[in-house]
Amino acid sequence: MASRNTVQRQIVFDAVNALRTHPTAEEIYEHIHRSAPTVGKATVYRNLAVLAASGRIRHVEVPNSADIYDFNTADHDHVQCVSCRRVFDADFPAEPCPPIPAGSGFRILSRSVLYTGLCPDCLKRSQNL
Amino acid sequence: MASRNTVQRQIVFDAVNALRTHPTAEEIYEHIHRSAPTVGKATVYRNLAVLAASGRIRHVEVPNSADIYDFNTADHDHVQCVSCRRVFDADFPAEPCPPIPAGSGFRILSRSVLYTGLCPDCLKRSQNL
DNA sequence: TTTTTATTGACATCCATTCTCAATAAGCGT
């Protein structure tokens, strides 16, 4: 028997699509908790994993921060602000990285690119000091 | 007063240069512990951070695994094997990603590229099943 | 040598995430 359509799974999926701001699992849990206080945190984590594995949402691993989940499953990179730690889409004008290579005996499955820097808000704030 | 040349700091630096296999902080600590059992784990972490900040070693953040430290400070990417979780240099023939862009009000400070896939060992093992 | 203060070591604490396990419920076959 494959995966089941539980109400909790749908709630988690809806939350990721409602929160369009690269939410963490914790933020998704808090959002859900308001209208569905019985849904446990482990259930949120589990369903985020299931949804990501099936390609319905995207799981973005963020080193030294909580991972984020993205309703936008199209291939795109992210920027994390070193100051406020928020994650944004890297939609600035940049050539994409070249296609994933095949060489040296590795089987490359994926590539993740994460930019770090200052977001517009924090950059402005730092310039006003 | 700037930073001090403590014996512990030198021990940590030497360990990173001795372990040329992308060691984690834990592995570095264990290596050190054999010959210098009084050096604490917090000291190892602190000195790894100091050495990385001063550019003497490189700190590579690995999502969902322990971060690794690299004696090779030259700019290069890494591959993590999804099976054995080891980290390798991405020295396969690949065009590098284009230079870091400046656009959209972000100040981009760095970009990290991490490939995931199967290392030669694990690839071979999976083909022999 | 004296003084200053960066650094240490031991341990507690933190954070994000995963595990455990009995209880529940999805959805198949009948």
Add this chain to the structure above:
DNA sequence: ACGCTTATTGAGAATGGATGTCAATAAAAA
């Protein structure tokens, strides 16, 4: 519609990796 199987749930404990606390120590400036 009704069981039956088993994927899933909820609560909390447990984990792993890393950082914080703080009195004691030791670089190195004066």
